[in-house]
Amino acid sequence: MIQALSSNWIYYITAGLATLPEETLHHIITCKEWEALEHGEIGEHEAVQRITASLFLPSEHERKLETLFYKNAFSNFGVSPQAIDLGSQVLQGKAWLQGNARRLVNQIEGSVTFEDTFSQFLIMEVTNDLSLLRLHPHKDLETNDDVRNTMNVAKKWNYFLDKPVGTTKTFPPDVDSTSYALLAFTPNVGVDDLLDSMLANRNGDGLVQTYWDPTRPRVDICVLTNVVRVFYKYDRSAEIQESLAYISEGLTSGTYMSGTRHYCTPEVFFFFVSQLVAAHPYAPEIQSLRVPLAKALASRMGLYEFEVTQAELDLAEASQAKGEKYEAYVPEVDSLAITLRILACQSLGLRPKGIDQDISRLASLQCDDGGWPLGWVCRYGRSKLRIGSRGVTTAYAVKALGTEAMMSAQIMNVAHLELNERPHQHYGHQDRFIAGVAGQQLSVGQP
Template sequence: MSRFKPTEANVSHIVFDLGGVFTDPPSNDVLLPTEDSLPVSVRRLTSTSTWMAYECGKLEEEECYQLLANQYGLQKGDLATAIQKGREASDYDHDLVAGLWAFKKSTPGVRLIMASNISLPDYTALQERWGPPFWSLFDYSFPSCKVGVRKPSPRFYRHLLRNTGASPSQTVFVDDRPENVLAAAGLGCEGFFSRLRMRSRGRCGVWSGTLWKEVLLILDTTSDSNLVELKRPQRFWNFFSGTPKYTTTQYPDDVDTTSLALASMPYSPEVVHSILDEMLDYVDEDGLVQLYLDRSRPRVDAVICLNVLTLFCIHSRGYQLPETTNWIQDILLHRAYLNGTRYYPTAEWFLYYLSRLLVRTDDQTLRDRFEAPLKQRIKERIGAGGDALCLAMRLLVCSALGIANPRDVETLRVAQLEDGGWEASFMYRFPGMGKELGNRGVTTAFAVRALQEQAGFERGGTVV
C-alpha cells in the first residue's frame, strides 16, 4: 500500500476522508441485543442500504433508527445510545492536523478538501465537537449527506471535481477504503490509502473448511472436474458451502460465485439466460452490478464486475452492461487497480480477470478495445514481486497475450515446496472483520497452469 505524504509538485487539491484518516477505526464493535437473542453489530447496521440512504440525506435520523430497529428486531433507543456514545468518544489525530496546517501555510496554492460518507446529524455533531481548529483546515467540505450520493459512486467524485474546479490529474485522494481509492483513480486522480489503515499484516489465514468460491476457482483454472466435488444449488451460488465465517450468520447468495460457476460448468442456455436476466435487476444507479442478491447490502467491486461482464460476454450479452465496460476501461487506463479492490487485494486479480474476459469472448470489438492497453499494463508488472498466486496470475495474463516472462517463472519455481505445491496466498479481504484468507489448493492450481503455459514460450514467443 502507498503511504500518503504531502506532495509539492503538480498537485492543486488534496482530498481527505474522515474515518480511518483523521480517526482510528473502532477497535471494538458494539453488539446490540435483538428479539431473537442473536446480537447485531453497529458495524453491520451502518453498512446497510438503510444507513447508506441516511448518509445520503434521504432519511431522517429517527426514521433511519426505526427502520433498522424493525428490520433487525432491536430497540431503537439502544442504537441511538450506541451512536451517541460513538460521537462523544470521537477525536481526531491532532499531530496529523498540525502537520497539515504547516503544509498548508508553506504551500498556499494547494487546496485541502474533506470528503466523507456521513449523515447530517453525525456531521453536525463533529463540527461542534472538533471546532474551527479542525474544520477551518479545509477549503471545501463534501459530506455525502449534502452531496446526496456516497463514495465510491463516480457521481460523488464528479460532483466534487466540478464544484471545486479541480483537475483529476492534479488531485490526490486519501481514503481508508480501497474501493474509494480505486473509484478516484479511475477518474484519473492519484489515490492513497490512509496511514491509519496501514496496520501490520499478520500471516495469511488458511480456511479450514470449504468455500464454493475456492472450489470453483480450481475448476475454472484447470477445467478438470475430477479435482473438485460440487453440489449445485437450485439457482444462485453462495460464497460459503457451509456455515459462514467472519461475517453474519445469514449470508446471501452472490453474483461473483454464481458467475464463476456458470462460466466453468455446463448449464442449459435457458437457465443461464434467466439468471442473467435476474442479475440485471441488481444493477445500481451507476450501471454497475451489485455483489449480493440482497438489496440491504449494496456492494460493488471492480473484479466482481469483470467476472459478471465475462459471463454476459460469453453469452453475447455484454452490450447490456455498457457502464461496467466503460468503468473497467477507465480503471485499466488510469492504473486504478494497483492497490487492489474492496475484496481482492492485488493488481493481478484485475488484470487476470480482464485477460480471462478477452480469452472467453467472441467480441472482436472488445478485444480491440482492451488488448493493447492490457499488454502494456502487464509488461509494467513483470518482476514486481508478489506471492505465488500473484505471480501465477501475472504469468497467465502474459500467456494469454503471447508474452514470455522467464523472470517471474523462475521466481514462482523457487517458491515451490518439496511436496510439489505452493503455500496459501492472500486471496481476498473480509473488510468488516479485517481478515485476509487464502487457500493452498487454489494457489497450487494457478501456479501449475501458469508454469505449463509459460513452458511453451521457452521455445518461442515474445520475451520481456
C-alpha cells in the first residue's frame, strides 16, 4: 500500500488532522482514488494529489488529508490506534529537534539562556544524532565530522560550553559531564588516562568527587551513578565498587527522594540507575539493584504533586543560619521527570500501576510546535536555581513515546494474513513505521 515514507512525512504529520467539511470527507472515502490507495494500486502521495486536484482543496486541507491517509493506511496494517497517535507525536518531536539542531540551549529558572555540554551528551545518548550537537562555542558551522573528531579523544569536560553563567567566574571541569561524554561516545584515545584521573579524585571514603577541584569536595549520588556506568562500560568495574556500594545503600534508604545537590527530582536517579542495570544483565552486583529500583519506581508512577520534605526544610534553615539565601524546594514532577520514570520502566521491562497514566500525561504535554515544555534537568548546588532544557525533554519524550508506540503496535499474525490473502511484504511497511517512531530508523539526522 505505502511504497516508502516520503521525505515530506514529518511536514505532513506536524500539520495535524483537523476536521474537514463533511461533504469533502464523503467525496474522499467514496472516490476511486481512495479505493485505489486501499488496494495498493497507487501511493498515498499520488492519491492526495489526485483528490485535491479534483476537489480544488487549499494546501492546508491537502496536508490534513495526507495525515488522514497515513492513519488509515497504518490501521490497515494492524497497527493499534494508540501506536498511530503516538507515532504522529514522535515524528512531530523529531521535526522540532531537527528544526532546532545545534541551537538546543538551557534556561536558568526565571533568568537567561546559555549553552552547555552535558545536556548535549544526554541528547546524543538517546538520539544518536550528531547533527543536533554544537560542541564548539565559537564555531557556527560545525559539521558532523567536526563533532566526531572532537569526541574521538577522551578529555575532561566542563559543564559550560563557554563562560560560566549563574555561578562563579571560573568553573572547574566535572566528572558528570565527562562521564556522559564517555557514555554517549566511545573515544579511541585517552579513555584509561581519564578514568585514572577520576580515581585520583576520590575522597577519603573512596567516592569519586564531582569536580576536579580540591576546593569543591562535592559528592552526588546521581553523578556517582554515571561514573559507575562509565567504569563498567570500559571494563574497569573492580575499581569503582565503593561508589557502587554507596549507590546501593542510597537506593535502599531513599535519601534521594527530595532530589540531590545537583538534581531536582528522584526520577533522574531512577533513570541513571536503570541504564546501569539494563546495560549489565550478567553482573550480579548490578542486578541486585533491580528489585529496590523497581519498588522505588512503583511508588512514584502516576504522581504529580509533592509537599516540601523535612530534609529540604532542614537544609533551608541551615543555609539561612550561614547567611545564604535559600528557600526550601518543592520537587516538581514536570515533563522530564515523567519521561525519565517511563524510560526507566521501559529499560527494566516493568509495567507498574500508573505507567499508562504517565504516558497519557506525557503525550498531552506536547506543545503546538511539536516539542515538549521546559523540563528541569539539574540545578545549581548553592542557589538551588533549576536549569531546564526543552531539547533534553523533547529528545527523551520522543524516545519514551516511540518505545511505547512500538510496544503497543498490534502486529498482524500469519493466520490473519492468510485469511485476508494480504501480501507478506506488508510486514516490512509496518516494521518500518514501528522502527521509525521508536527512533531506530527515522532519525532526524544520520550520525
